[in-house]
Amino acid sequence: MSTRGEAFAGLSVALITPLRDGRVDYETFKQQIEFQVEAGTRCLCPVGTTGESPTLSHDEHERVIAFVVETVAGRCKVMPGTGSNSTAEAVRLTLSAERAGADAALQVAPYYNKPTQQGFFEHYRRLAEESSLPQCIYNIPGRTGKNIEPETIIRLAEIPNIALVKEATGSLDQASQIIAATDLTVLCGDDSLTLPMMALGARGVVSVVGNIVPRDVIALCAAMDAGDLAAARSCHFKLFALCRDMLGLSTNPIPVKAAMQLLGRDTGELLLPMTPLEPEQLAMLKKSLTAYGLL
Incomplete structure (x- = not known):
């Protein structure tokens, strides 16, 4: 089935934001971006949850987006996080990203203030009206405090430049409803659910573990696209323990940043x-990276 956000199918990586002495480390950031481009990653998603957007200043947020766009120079897509629990602020960040040359905007559901379903609808409609960028609805109720119900997303799908959903509810039922009823490109928002979500019709994943092993996540997506379930299962089970530890040992992005440090890449x-892993958690992470063959 053709979907309106098909250009973003495959692997999108939720980039970490490298830091040094409390400031964005752009030299290391460039190395990390080049690593992703060389791996063949389809899309980079800076300043999302994994990129510590809640704790970057607005100036840093906008500069990071511009830096990623400039560094990529058209070699892959860039879909930065530009969401907020203030619709006006989300519009401002989105228009800034559009001026910088982003390809789409990743819009987290307004958090903390817990809008009604009509509030969610009006929020996303306003963003779609104000910006010409393809908009990706990012639904992650575990962080935002409230679910955007499938019926609301189905209504939003009638708006032309709402093109994608990053589906991070953990509910295959919710994903099924959206995929069955719309032509939106659905991207998995939980690394360990990429295979089952793609089996339902999702077109890829916005991945945290892709910061470390993008080629392996690409291989999983390619196997699912090719209908090679045996190869896809093999990729899934290879990645599974690493995915579990990246998102299970502590709050994202704490484990992935620790892993990148252990690998000499951050x-x-x-x-x-956000605070570092405890010693026993770090020991578990080292064991996982060693078992994977990375250490």
Whole structure:
């Protein structure tokens, strides 16, 4: 089935934001971006949850987006996080990303203030009206406090430049309803659910573990696209323990930043209130990376 956001099918990586002494480390960031481009990653998603958007300043947020767009230079798609629990602020960030040359906008559901379903609808409609960028609805009620119900997303699908959903509810039932009723490109928002979500018709994943092993996630997506379930299962089970630890040992992005530090690809620095792994958690992460063959 053709979907309106098909250009974003495959692997999108939810980039970490590398830090050094409390500031964005752009030299390391460039290396991480080049690593993704060389791997063949379809789309980069800076300043999302994994990119510590809640703790970057607005100036840093906008500069990171511009830097990623400039560094990529058209070699892959860029879909930055530009969402907010203030519709006016989300519009401002989205228009800034559009001026910088982003290809789409990842819009987290308004958080903390817990809008009604009509509130969600009006929020996304306003974003679609104000910006010409394809809009990706990012539904992650575990963080935002409220689910965007499938019926609301189905209504939103009638708006032309709402093109994608990052589906991170963990509910295959919800994903099924959206995929069955719309032509939106659905991207999995939970690494460990990529295979079952793609089996339902999702077109890829916005991945955290892709920061570390993008080629392996690409192989999983390609196997599912090719209908090779045996190969896809093999990829899934290879990735599964790593996915579990990246998102299960502690709050994202704490484990993935620790892993990147262990692999010599990041300082591992976080912005408060995020804090490093405890020693026993770090030992478990090292064991997982070693079992995978990365250490």
